[in-house]
Amino acid sequence: MMQQSIEALYEQALNRKNKPEESSYTNYLYTKGLDKILKKIGEESTEVILGAKNTNGELIYETADLLFHLMVLLVEKDVTLDDIKDELGSRQGQESRLHERKDWRV
Numbered sequence: 001m002m003q004q005s006i007e008a009l010y011e012q013a014l015n016r017k018n019k020p021e022e023s024s025y026t027n028y029l030y031t032k033g034l035d036k037i038l039k040k041i042g043e044e045s046t047e048v049i050l051g052a053k054n055t056n057g058e059l060i061y062e063t064a065d066l067l068f069h070l071m072v073l074l075v076e077k078d079v080t081l082d083d084i085k086d087e088l089g090s091r092q093g094q095e096s097r098l099h100e101r102k103d104w105r106v
């Protein structure tokens, strides 16, 4: 089965930004602007929640949709995947501190 990495998905979204194509859905989102992209993120997030309550097939499908729209958002805001990886990296080794806190568990 063919697979696509998050990096490739991001690169594709960046490519569309730099070289727009008329029939591209990605370019349709950039043209509509940030509020449209944010609305899609909201919709797709809700669909992930609903999918998780149904079947793993739906959860996988909706997660792929959400990841695509998240990549479009990051490109629109000039945030790179390295920015995200740096943030995630800075959290490594913090588990013990998180677990010491009792108030995050409700």
Ligand SMILES: N=c1c2ncn([C@@H]3O[C@H](COP(=O)(O)OP(=O)(O)OP(=O)(O)O)[C@@H](O)[C@H]3O)c2ncn1[C@@H]1O[C@H](COP(=O)(O)O)[C@@H](O)[C@H]1O
Binding pocket: 012, 016, 021, 023, 024, 025, 026, 027, 040, 064, 065, 068
């Ligand atoms: N991974 C995706 C991807 N995931 C979801 N979508 C689109 O996201 C849209 C979500 O569906 P919705 O029903 O929520 O939205 P809609 O009704 O079509 O449109 P609006 O609600 O936004 O007005 C669909 O049109 C999907 O085609 C994607 N569109 C593109 N890609 C990738 O981006 C590449 C470039 O695509 P284009 O930019 O269209 O050339 C493709 O080859 C894919 O690899």
